[in-house]
Amino acid sequence: MGAGMSPSGGVTRNTLRQQIADALRDEVLAGRLPPGREFTVKQIAEQYGVSATPVREALFDLSAQGLLASDQHRGFQVREFGVADYRAMAEARALVVEGLFRNPEGVAVRPEGLASIRRRAAEAVRAAKGGDLDVLIGYDLRFWRELGQFVLNPYLADFLTRLRVQAWVFAVHRLRRDGMDEDVLWFGHEDLVEAIARGDHEQVHAAMHSYYAHALAWADRLEAEAAEGDAPGPRLPPEPGESGTSQGAAEPPEAPGHCA
Structure with a gap:
């Protein structure tokens, strides 16, 4: 996360809201907040040393822009685009x-x-x-x-x-x-x-x-x-004695699994 932000007495809530939104957007675009990263209003407020209200507003602004996903119980996370x-x-x-x-x-x-x-x-x-x-x-x-x-x-x-x-x-x-x-x-x-x-x-x-x-x-x-990364690799033949029927006959290999 970026450096702390200490609002002066002349900074309005709307200005602070925009500053926080801009700072978080920069963190996302720099890759320092990767897709899927979760955080709460409290964590961001503590990080920047500000109250929860402008942080919450900034996070909802970024959610409206499609950069964050919000969950009532888990807070916010950086959206993952496929x-x-x-x-x-x-x-x-x-x-x-x-x-x-x-x-x-x-x-x-x-x-x-x-x-x-x-x-x-x-x-x-x-x-x-x-x-x-x-x-x-x-x-x-x-x-x-x-x-x-x-x-x-x-x-x-x-x-x-x-x-x-x-x-x-x-x-x-x-x-x-x-x-x-x-x-x-x-x-x-x-x-x-x-x-x-x-x-x-x-x-x-x-x-x-x-x-x-x-x-x-x-x-x-x-x-x-x-697709290349998900493709199953070649199966090696079993070592002697690994197939394990009582007569020593080899069991058929299992079908390769499928990645979701």
């Missing part, structure tokens, strides 16, 4: 972004906002190529959040931001375990923002198709690795 969830996230994002930029009434591209988004895109690509996961996550989320400011429907903008955060929750501990490579990471940030700047809907579609294809390829790879 490969099927990740596939659905990628598909939803691709469909929404493509649809938005095909409909000129749904997006208002402000030229003054493009310079910042270009910087976020360049930094995200640089971090991805350099293998710096923490920096990549930070710039990638800023990139998509700032891009969402062009979306006129605030509910869709919020939906896209939440999906991206959830996708990183799925990805971060797997990338820390397996490492990052070009088969997993998407480097199309700059292509996407330039296509948006030009109003080139076909190139926006191509960039999002590239993003979706990368996500699907990684999902396929994870499923294949899981």
